[in-house]
Amino acid sequence: MYKELERLKELSLAEHLGRLHRLWRTVADVELAPLGLTHPRWTALWKLLRLGDNVSQKVLADALEIELASLMRTLGQLEEQGLVERHCCTKDKRARIVSLTPAGKDVLKQVEARIIRVRGELLAGISATELGEFERIISLISENALAKLANSTDILE
Known part of the structure; x- marks a missing residue:
């Protein structure tokens, strides 16, 4: 940790x-x-x-x-x-x-x-597999950020 x-x-x-x-x-x-x-x-x-x-x-x-x-x-x-x-x-x-x-x-x-x-x-120098994983990870981070913003908006209201 x-x-x-x-x-x-x-x-x-x-x-x-x-x-x-x-x-x-x-x-x-x-x-x-x-x-x-x-x-x-x-x-x-x-x-x-x-x-x-x-x-x-x-x-x-x-x-x-x-x-x-x-x-x-x-x-x-x-x-x-x-x-x-x-x-x-x-x-x-x-x-x-x-x-x-x-x-x-x-x-x-x-x-x-x-x-x-x-x-x-x-x-x-980046394989299709590596690129696919990178895109998956970026999408997941984006989804988490959007969820965080949605929760923050709910708290502020």
Whole structure:
């Protein structure tokens, strides 16, 4: 038990995960900079593609886990680049729907190719079994964190 406590004091898993996230993001950002894409821009495009296109700004902001105001600024930049367009929702005039343009879809093909290549480079030397176990463990930690937050919210109410 004592050894485990000492190990936890020495190594901060959260620090390692945070550093990994920052490094991965930086590598991706450097790779995508020649396409004129910053991190907020390419992640918004990527998430829009994953959501199936033609989604509300609110849904997209929630999926990206960012404030709507931040997303609106990014979407304005993407519109200026001709990669997305926004229009009013026919069912709710207050809502704005975001769509990829043909140019946006073309850029996303390049993004996907570059991201897949970078992912392969970053995962070099890691077996499929090891990667599967790592993903399982990260998912379990995420589930535990969500459960902890849910319990904390219940206590605060």
